[in-house]
Amino acid sequence: MSVPVVFIDISLEEQAQELRSYMKTLGAEISEEKSPKGIEDDLHKIIGVCDSCFKDTSESDVEKTLNSIVSILIQLPNDRSENLILAFCEKLTKAATTGKLSAITLRALWLLFQSLEESSPMRYHVYCHVIQAAKQPEHIKSVFHNVDQLKTQFGTCVPNNDQMQKLLRLLHDVLLKCNQSEQAAKVMVELLGTYTSENASQAREDAQRCILAALADPSTFLLDPLLALKPVRFLEGQLIHDLLSIFVSEKLPSYLKFYQDHKEFVQSQGLNHEQNMKKMRLLTFMQLAESSSEMSFSKIQQELQLEDGQVESFVIEVLKTKLVRARMDQSAKKVYVSSTMHRTFGRQQWQQLNDLLLSWKSNLHMIQDNMKQVVVAQAEQ
Incomplete structure (x- = not known):
């Protein structure tokens, strides 16, 4: 994704003063006078009302305003900007649900992400909001390419295991909503791979979601690798694992018997019986x-x-x-x-x-x- 580079040849205080005045003209409840507490308080108040520019304002003016805020944020020391960055991201992510603003807010978030130093721990948090703001297939494709590239996104400040698991879950959900089922499956497999033998039992929910997504995906037919994942092995003996085993190696009659015995279970998992039948026929034909x-x-x-x-x-x-x-x-x-x-x-x-x-x-x-x-x-x- 290409984003505009922001160059503003005035002081941070002057930038904040101009933003205050502009927000005031838009009807925002904000004083034009700068805060005696300093630039952080100014920016806190500006971010609090920045959504006033989302209404009855041209898209180019909205983008210029957001980029101006980004230009101030990235010049503040890390220990003074963290809460402001999070507040700004939350404003933009919420606004991204609106059709015309989704692309603009995504570009502003991406600009913020790219502008932060590689050593900044905030890059992870901003990227999570970037993914949340990517509501359409072309948007998610512009900010996420593959799992390998994802791991290099954060420079020298690599997310810890818990953070990476949270991000992969978020990515999986967004990719599914954007009909990127193949990428979503790869992300889920990567997520399950983050669990070790010691904590694999804690991944039951993730493992079940992985199985259900693979079964429901009409383009996924090679299901055998899932059985080797440690979190999936912890589901042995449960109905979801039995169902996966049928799709991995058995024929249509086995599925029909399972459905007859556990019809309510299949329906409760959100699986479509007719789609299951179609996939099992294909898999059975392949086996024949x-x-x-x-x-x-x-x-x-x-x-x-x-x-x-x-x-x-x-x-x-x-x-x-x-x-x-x-x-x-x-x-x-x-x-x-x-x-x-x-x-x-x-x-x-x-x-x-x-x-x-x-x-x-x-x-x-x-x-x-x-x-x-x-x-x-x-x-x-």
């Missing part, structure tokens, strides 16, 4: 494709419990996901599979990959030897 390169329509219909005439449209939907590569022979009523993504990737899959690579290596050596023989034969001629 792992062991069968050729499947009849009748087998697909039986295994996936489809109605007459639904097989062709289902296969088309599968091919759109690119989880399986196959071709459909409608006259023969068969599907020929060329490759499929594995639902789980454990020791067996690694062994298969190793065998395949060894086979390729052997074939390449054979081709190389044959080419050498051809070269020798041509030379002899």
